[in-house]
Amino acid sequence: MSSTSAPTPLIGVIVCSSRQPRVCPQIAALVTSTIENWTSTSSDSPPRAKLQLIDLAVWNLPMFDEPTIPSQIKNYCDYAQPHTRAWSQEIQKYAGFIFILPQYNWGYPAVIKNAIDYLFNEWRAKPAMIVSYGGHGGTKSAGQLRQVLDGVNMNVAETMPALAFPDRTVLVKAAKGDDLNLGEESRIWTEERKDIYKAFEDLMALVSKTL
Numbered sequence: 001m002s003s004t005s006a007p008t009p010l011i012g013v014i015v016c017s018s019r020q021p022r023v024c025p026q027i028a029a030l031v032t033s034t035i036e037n038w039t040s041t042s043s044d045s046p047p048r049a050k051l052q053l054i055d056l057a058v059w060n061l062p063m064f065d066e067p068t069i070p071s072q073i074k075n076y077c078d079y080a081q082p083h084t085r086a087w088s089q090e091i092q093k094y095a096g097f098i099f100i101l102p103q104y105n106w107g108y109p110a111v112i113k114n115a116i117d118y119l120f121n122e123w124r125a126k127p128a129m130i131v132s133y134g135g136h137g138g139t140k141s142a143g144q145l146r147q148v149l150d151g152v153n154m155n156v157a158e159t160m161p162a163l164a165f166p167d168r169t170v171l172v173k174a175a176k177g178d179d180l181n182l183g184e185e186s187r188i189w190t191e192e193r194k195d196i197y198k199a200f201e202d203l204m205a206l207v208s209k210t211l
Contacts, residue, residue, distance in 0.1 A: 009095035016101035021177025103138035127206035137162030157202035
């Protein structure tokens, strides 16, 4: 009697900043490598997933320009704009999402709110995980984004890692988009990396309920 294993879920890692220069891709790389390395070395049976980057700067969606309220759209073909249809098809591919976002003036970037608002049913019931960063860790932006994700009926992981830049030198480098040297040998955010994996475990527990 043959048995088949469940397919590996695809998780979208959303880079929630399009500012230039920016450090968000470096943070996303840190989060991704932390999860992948921990998954490969943990003695437990860690959740398996394939992580794929979704860079909002690359997508470069215009400000919302659909004539119909997204919650009323049941099929991606019914969107008016080709970029919305493409965005809908992209988001439908994923079993869950990791949002990587900075904090700007005590809030989150407009680019992610715009990207979320383009759709509704594509986000609905999908699990999500939030990782914020900034001079104070970005907890205000994370809290605000959580409210928005609740608004589109996503299931958000309770653990929300907040990565505070350790000193002004690192903060200035981040503002310039300089290399922060966030490899595995880096001593930055060693404890916070544990929070990242705990959040990922929370996320995958939510994903497992949807498969």
